[in-house]
Amino acid sequence: MIIxxxxxxxxxxxxxxxxxxALSYGANTFMVYTGAPQNTRRKDILSLRIPEAWKLMEENxxxxxxxxxxxxxxxxxxxxxxxxKLGVDFLALELKRTEAMGSNTLILHPGSHVGAGADAGxxxxxxxxxxxxxxxxxxxxxxxxxxxxxxxxxxxxxELARIFNGVTHNDKLRICFDVCHVNDxxxxxxxxxxxxxxxxxxxxxxxxxxxxxxxxxxxxxGAMKDRHENLGFGxxxxxxxxxxxxxxxxxxxxxxxxSPYVKDPGDDTKTYPPYKYEIDxxxxxxxxxxxxxxxxxxx
Ligand code: FE
Ligand code: FE
Ligand code: ZN
Numbered sequence: 001m002i003i004x005x006x007x008x009x010x011x012x013x014x015x016x017x018x019x020x021x022a023l024s025y026g027a028n029t030f031m032v033y034t035g036a037p038q039n040t041r042r043k044d045i046l047s048l049r050i051p052e053a054w055k056l057m058e059e060n061x062x063x064x065x066x067x068x069x070x071x072x073x074x075x076x077x078x079x080x081x082x083x084x085k086l087g088v089d090f091l092a093l094e095l096k097r098t099e100a101m102g103s104n105t106l107i108l109h110p111g112s113h114v115g116a117g118a119d120a121g122x123x124x125x126x127x128x129x130x131x132x133x134x135x136x137x138x139x140x141x142x143x144x145x146x147x148x149x150x151x152x153x154x155x156x157x158x159e160l161a162r163i164f165n166g167v168t169h170n171d172k173l174r175i176c177f178d179v180c181h182v183n184d185x186x187x188x189x190x191x192x193x194x195x196x197x198x199x200x201x202x203x204x205x206x207x208x209x210x211x212x213x214x215x216x217x218x219x220x221x222g223a224m225k226d227r228h229e230n231l232g233f234g235x236x237x238x239x240x241x242x243x244x245x246x247x248x249x250x251x252x253x254x255x256x257x258x259s260p261y262v263k264d265p266g267d268d269t270k271t272y273p274p275y276k277y278e279i280d281x282x283x284x285x286x287x288x289x290x291x292x293x294x295x296x297x298x299x
Contacts, residue, residue, distance in 0.1 A: 001245060002063045003214075003282060004029035005257040005275035009048070015101060016049040019056045022065075025275040029063040029254040031107070031211075034097045037070045040090050045100045054102060063254060066105040066142070066176075066211050067098040075128030076111025076121035076153050084124060087111070091141075092132045098139045105210050107142045107176045110154040110163060121153045126166035133169040142174040142210045147184035147226035155185040155224070157203040164204065174210035178258075179244060180229075181213070183236050186222035190240050197249075206249055214241055214255045214282075230259045230292065231278045238287035245282055262295045272299040 004027030007018045015032070022030035035042045057065075075087040091108070098106040111128075113121025129141065143163060148155025153163075164170050177200075183189055187196045200206060216234030218227040232238030245255055257278055261271035277295050281288055288294070 001283060002029050002252065002254045003027060003245070003257075003279050004031065004065070004254065005259075005273070005279070006031040006033075006068070009033065009035070014043070014048045015053040016056065019053045019060075019062070022062070023056070023060060025273070026279050027275070028061070029065050029256070031066045031068055031254075031256045031258075032101075033068050033070060034094060034101075035070070037068065038072055040070060040072065040086070042093070042097070045097055048101065050101055064105070065103055066107060066254060066256065067094070067101065067103050068107040069094045069109070071109050073108070074111045074114070076113050076125045078116045078120045078124045079114050084128065088128045088131050091128070095132060095137060095139050095141075104139055105142050105174065106139050107144055107211060109146060109152075110143050110160070112151045113153060114151050118153060118159065121151070122159060122162050122166070125153060125163055129163070129167045129173070130169075133167065133172050135169060137169065137172050140172050140174045140210060142176040144176040144213070145178050145181050145185070147178075147181040148186070148224045149184070149226050155181075157200050161203045164208075173208070175204060175208045176211040176213060177209050178213035178215060179236060179241065180215035180217040180234075180258075181226060183217045183221050184219055184223050184225050186224075188221045189244075190221070190236060193240065193243065209250065209253055212244065212250060212253055212255045213258050214245060215258050216241060228258055228260055230262070230274055231257070231281065232287045232289075233292070238281075242282065242285050246285075262292055262299075264296060264299070270299075272296065 007021040073087040077083040146154035216229040219225040264270035
């Protein structure tokens with residue numbers, strides 16, 4: 001199983017620290033932001049300690065890792081040209097950084113139309129992608145399936161397919177399949193797994209999935225909310241998450257956990273990463289209802 005979580009990149013270790021963090025969870029892949037996901041301040045690529053990080057990855061036979069673009073990028077915005085421009089410029093730099101770090105997948109939230117309507121948003125996103133993706137681009141952009149909250153584009157497979165259809169170099173487009181988002185946007189993976197996957201295959205193609213965000217959801221199917229839950233403790237549930245993790249169709253696809261950190265009941269300034277425990281539980285394939293308590297006790 002190719003399994004990992006999102007990890008940080010900070011301090012003196014930078015990217016080397018990301019790899020160390022992933023290893024501490026027993027992961028063989030991971031996802032990293034090139035800096036804080038909520039801003040566009042980025043360190044010089046030469047200060048990230050990339051060669052050392054790669055040495056450690058090779059020693060531990062880690063699978064390809066993935067990079068996530070910051071979620072403040074919105075190339076679907078037609079209302080504020082400066083937001084769109086900033087998004088496109090930053091995205092072009094993220095592609096360069098992703099390549100320099102040695103990943104071939106940059107995950108991107110397609111964008112939000114902020115009131116202009118889905119058609120205008122999709123047109124703008126398509127234009128943005130056509131600006132950054134050229135014949136020479138060496139990194140794929142994986143558009144993430146979205147929960148459809150607010151004016152998000154990408155809450156349906158059909159919307160994502162419209163973007164694919166409008167992009168000239170769409171051989172460089174992939175999909176990041178976020179299980180929580182797919183649930184929240186109204187696809188019932190729990191009782192309609194096969195038909196949801198068939199619809200995806202018909203609309204976009206299962207072979208386009210480059211990453212799976214293996215998240216449970218705090219909300220029921222169709223809630224359009226986007227709040228992740230610890231594995232097995234939400235509305236999707238452990239059985240369906242294990243089914244996806246072990247689906248032979250996705251055997252060679254990295255599965256990334258984005259579960260919330262566990263809060264310390266005695267001290268609300270403290271939170272603990274659940275990933276080591278969740279990865280272990282997934283590998284065993286048996287749900288542990290006491291997992292959250294174990295994480296708190298161990299930490
Ligand atoms: Fe995301
Ligand atoms: Fe996600
Ligand atoms: Zn989410």
